[in-house]
Amino acid sequence: MQLGDLTTPALIVDAAALESNLAAMAARWPGETLRPHVKAHKTTALAARQAAHGATGFTCATIREVEGMAAAGLGADLLLANEVLDTRRLGRLDARVTVAVDSPETIEAAAAGGVREVLVDVNVGMPRCGCRPDDAGALADRARAAGLTVRGVMGYEGHLQAWPDAEERATLTKTAMELLLAAHRDVGGDVVSGGGTGTSACNPYVTEMQAGSYALMDSAYTAAGVGYVQALHVLGTVVHVSAARPDMPAYAVADVGLKALGMDHGNPTIPGAQVWFCSDEHVTFAADDPVRVGDRVLVIPAHVDPTVAYHDRMHVVRDEEVLETWPVDLRGW
Structure with missing residues (x-):
C-alpha cells in the first residue's frame, strides 16, 4: 500500500x-x-x-x-x-x-x-x-x-x-x-x-x-525544544482552493478538522503554510506555494494524545510506502 x-x-x-x-x-x-x-x-x-x-x-x-x-x-x-x-x-x-x-x-x-x-x-x-x-x-x-x-x-x-x-x-x-x-x-x-x-x-x-x-511528538513539545523529532502527522487531502480576490488572499482547504485533531493546545501546523482555522471537517490554510485540489498535505497536531484518540488506526510509513497498519486498540474506557 x-x-x-x-x-x-x-x-x-x-x-x-x-x-x-x-x-x-x-x-x-x-x-x-x-x-x-x-x-x-x-x-x-x-x-x-x-x-x-x-x-x-x-x-x-x-x-x-x-x-x-x-x-x-x-x-x-x-x-x-x-x-x-x-x-x-x-x-x-x-x-x-x-x-x-x-x-x-x-x-x-x-x-x-x-x-x-x-x-x-x-x-x-x-x-x-x-x-x-x-x-x-x-x-x-x-x-x-x-x-x-x-x-x-x-x-x-x-x-x-x-x-x-x-x-x-x-x-x-x-x-x-x-x-x-x-x-x-x-x-x-x-x-x-x-x-x-x-x-x-x-x-x-x-x-x-x-x-x-x-515516541510520536507534537508541535507543542517541538516548540519547547525537548529533543525528539516529529514522527506523527495527520495526512489530509486538499478539497478546495480559492484564488486571491481583492478582499481575500488565496487559501486552500484540506479534510483534517476538529474531529481529527486535538485542539486544546491550539491550531495544528502545516509545513510551508499558515493555518487560519479549523472547523468540524476542515482546516483552512494559506500555502507558501500553490496547491491544487487533490494534493496531499501533512498536518502536525499541537497535542498528540487526544489526536491519536480520535483515530482507530495508525499507518507506519517510509517515504511513500505504508509498512504496517496498527489498530489504536486502547481507545475508550
Missing part, C-alpha cells in the same frame, strides 16, 4: 523518526527506569516496540488501557497513574497492576477491588490529583493497614512539561521533585515515579520516568 491509497484524514507515523525517538529515550532512561505512558499513543503494537527497546513496565491512564496491555502480553508491571473508584476489573486481571491513590476513598476502592499494590500520588504543583506532601505518610500507613503494598510515591509535574525556557524548566522541576522526595521519605518504598517527555532531560530525581509523547 502507498500513501496515495489511504483514505484521509489518516494518522501516519514516520518509521525512521519513531525509531529515532524510541532509541533516544531508551538510551537516556534504559530498561526498568523508563515506564512509557501509553496514553500518548493508545496502541499495543507501539508499546511492544517500546518493550523491544528495553521497557519492562508501562504507565496507563485508563482501566481500558490496563486491560488492553494485559491482553497483549504486556502486563508484567502496569501502573494506572490515575485515581479510580471502580477497581473490580483491575483485580481480575492476570497482570501486575499498581494503582495511584491519594485519599482514603481511593485506598478503600483499591482494596475492595482486589488491587494489591499502590503508589501514593502527591501533588507537586499541578492542581489536579495528588495529596498534599505532608499527608502522604499517613495515607501510606492507611493503605498498609488495608492490606495493600505501598511501592512508593508518584508525582507529575505536568505544568512544567512544555515550559518554554529549558533552564527555568529544570529549576522548577527540581522544586517540584523536592516535594515528591520529601513525601517519599515519609512513605517509603522503592519507587519514585514521575516525569514526562518535557522533563525527561532535567529530572534525575525519579527512579522511573513516565514519558509518553516522545
Whole structure:
C-alpha cells in the first residue's frame, strides 16, 4: 500500500523518526527506569516496540488501557497513574497492576477491588490529583493497614512539561521533585515515579520516568525544544482552493478538522503554510506555494494524545510506502 491509497484524514507515523525517538529515550532512561505512558499513543503494537527497546513496565491512564496491555502480553508491571473508584476489573486481571491513590476513598476502592499494590500520588504543583506532601505518610500507613503494598510515591509535574525556557524548566522541576522526595521519605518504598517527555532531560530525581509523547511528538513539545523529532502527522487531502480576490488572499482547504485533531493546545501546523482555522471537517490554510485540489498535505497536531484518540488506526510509513497498519486498540474506557 502507498500513501496515495489511504483514505484521509489518516494518522501516519514516520518509521525512521519513531525509531529515532524510541532509541533516544531508551538510551537516556534504559530498561526498568523508563515506564512509557501509553496514553500518548493508545496502541499495543507501539508499546511492544517500546518493550523491544528495553521497557519492562508501562504507565496507563485508563482501566481500558490496563486491560488492553494485559491482553497483549504486556502486563508484567502496569501502573494506572490515575485515581479510580471502580477497581473490580483491575483485580481480575492476570497482570501486575499498581494503582495511584491519594485519599482514603481511593485506598478503600483499591482494596475492595482486589488491587494489591499502590503508589501514593502527591501533588507537586499541578492542581489536579495528588495529596498534599505532608499527608502522604499517613495515607501510606492507611493503605498498609488495608492490606495493600505501598511501592512508593508518584508525582507529575505536568505544568512544567512544555515550559518554554529549558533552564527555568529544570529549576522548577527540581522544586517540584523536592516535594515528591520529601513525601517519599515519609512513605517509603522503592519507587519514585514521575516525569514526562518535557522533563525527561532535567529530572534525575525519579527512579522511573513516565514519558509518553516522545515516541510520536507534537508541535507543542517541538516548540519547547525537548529533543525528539516529529514522527506523527495527520495526512489530509486538499478539497478546495480559492484564488486571491481583492478582499481575500488565496487559501486552500484540506479534510483534517476538529474531529481529527486535538485542539486544546491550539491550531495544528502545516509545513510551508499558515493555518487560519479549523472547523468540524476542515482546516483552512494559506500555502507558501500553490496547491491544487487533490494534493496531499501533512498536518502536525499541537497535542498528540487526544489526536491519536480520535483515530482507530495508525499507518507506519517510509517515504511513500505504508509498512504496517496498527489498530489504536486502547481507545475508550
